[in-house]
Amino acid sequence: MFRKDKRTVLRLALACALLPAFGAAQAQSALPSYPSRPIKFVVPVPAGGAADVMARMIATHLQAKWGQPVVVDNKPGAGSSVGMAQVAKAAPDGYTIGMGNVAANAINPAVRPESFPYDPVKDFAAVTMVGITPLILVVNPQKVPARTLPEFLAYLKAHPGQLSYGSSGAGSALHVGMELFMQKTGTSMVHVGYKGSAPMLTDLLGGQIDASMDAAATSWPHVQSGKLRALGVSTAQRVDFAPDLPPIAQTVKGFEMNPWHGVMAPAGTPPAIVDKLAAEIQSFLRQPDTEARLRERGVVRVGSSPAEFAKTLRDEAAFYKKLVADAGIKAE
Structure with a gap:
């Protein structure tokens, strides 16, 4: 009696052990039909x-x-x-x-x-x-004399609330990125929200606003042409397309936005x-x-x-x- 029960238990145990493999095989066999x-x-x-x-x-x-x-x-x-x-x-x-x-x-x-x-x-x-898509902190060089991020922080603290920055709208990554920057540095600027990044960039290039935490994909060409000045990148590490641009975190402890x-x-x-x-x-x-x-x-x-x-x-x-x-x- 015991030997028969033992064989039954062993068969059940083997069946249970094979269930995951069977389920995986079933899932794999169904995959070739996706997508149909x-x-x-x-x-x-x-x-x-x-x-x-x-x-x-x-x-x-x-x-x-x-x-x-x-x-x-x-x-x-x-x-x-x-x-x-x-x-x-x-x-x-x-x-x-x-x-x-x-x-x-x-x-x-x-x-x-x-x-x-x-x-x-x-x-x-x-x-x-x-x-x-990293953000870069950019300024209009005709409006802001700072050439480095430490110089920019010193300039902001000497002119609290007097500079403006643009974003693609309230709650956008550009807006929140600069709010995080100001929160971490104890600085203040006036936010100017736009309906999209294109009109914001137009005003930044034209000098109607002073700075932005903009997407590198849109601002970097203007940095390369000299129309904007980049002061830092939002990622914790340097990026391949701008290896000489330091991370903002190098100066502002705890800042990172990806x-x-x-x-x-x-x-x-x-x-x-x-x-x-x-x-x-x-x-x-x-x-x-x-x-x-x-x-x-x-x-x-x-x-x-x-x-x-x-x-x-x-x-x-x-x-x-x-x-x-x-x-x-x-x-x-």
């Missing part, structure tokens, strides 16, 4: 910018690799929340993905939490962080599909030609795992919630 139809890739910003370029590069690669159309759909508006709301509400089947960013998934939810159309963390399945862009799917998307997307995109991002093309656009390539990106989402949401509250940033 076109994928919509929502980009919550206008065409032409760094995020749009990243998305189109990825879409072209996935389409060539998998033989299914990957259609980029630009849905700008409301600080990127229009497009990402569409992703959040889509069927979690892998056929709608989006290019999330720090504004849509961290800053704007903190600025207007009561009216936000989705939870910036819980409503998404993180796939991979594609890249970071405006990121990453691929997301609706919450509930099967892990096997998330992993397949992540693996293919990561492989593409590791190619030297891909990294070189991103660098030309002022993008620092990342290519994180789904778990790493999910942790970043949680950490960034918490960080900006506190920063927005401490700085008293309000929606326009």
Whole structure:
């Protein structure tokens, strides 16, 4: 009797041990059918910018690799929340993905939490962080005599509240980046919000405002031409496209801002599909030609795992919630 029971127990134990492998095999066997139809890739910003370029590069690669159309759909508006709301509400089947960013998934939810159309963390399945678009602290050299960041800090402290800085709007990464800078340095400037970075940059070049914490992709060409002066980069490390530009953190302890862009799917998307997307995109991002093309656009390539990106989402949401509250940033 005991021997028979023992054999039964052993058979059950073996069956239980094989269940995970069987489940994995089933998931893998289902993967070849994905994708079996076109994928919509929502980009919550206008065409032409760094995020749009990243998305189109990825879409072209996935389409060539998998033989299914990957259609980029630009849905700008409301600080990127229009497009990402569409992703959040889509069927979690892998056929709608989006290019999330720090504004849509961290800053704007903190600025207007009561009216936000989705939870910036819980409503998404993180796939991979594609890249970071560093900000650079720039000044109009005709208006601001400082040539280095320490000189700029001394100038700000000698002229409290007398300088102005521009951003692409209240709650934008450009706005929050400068608020963090002033918070860390105990300085003050007047904020001038614009409807987008293009009109802000026009006024900065024209001398209507004095400074900005602008995206490197848009300001760096003007630094190279001498029309603007760069004083520091927002990332903790130097960047390849400007190796001589020191990090702001070198002078301002604790300052770091990494405006990121990453691929997301609706919450509930099967892990096997998330992993397949992540693996293919990561492989593409590791190619030297891909990294070189991103660098030309002022993008620092990342290519994180789904778990790493999910942790970043949680950490960034918490960080900006506190920063927005401490700085008293309000929606326009």
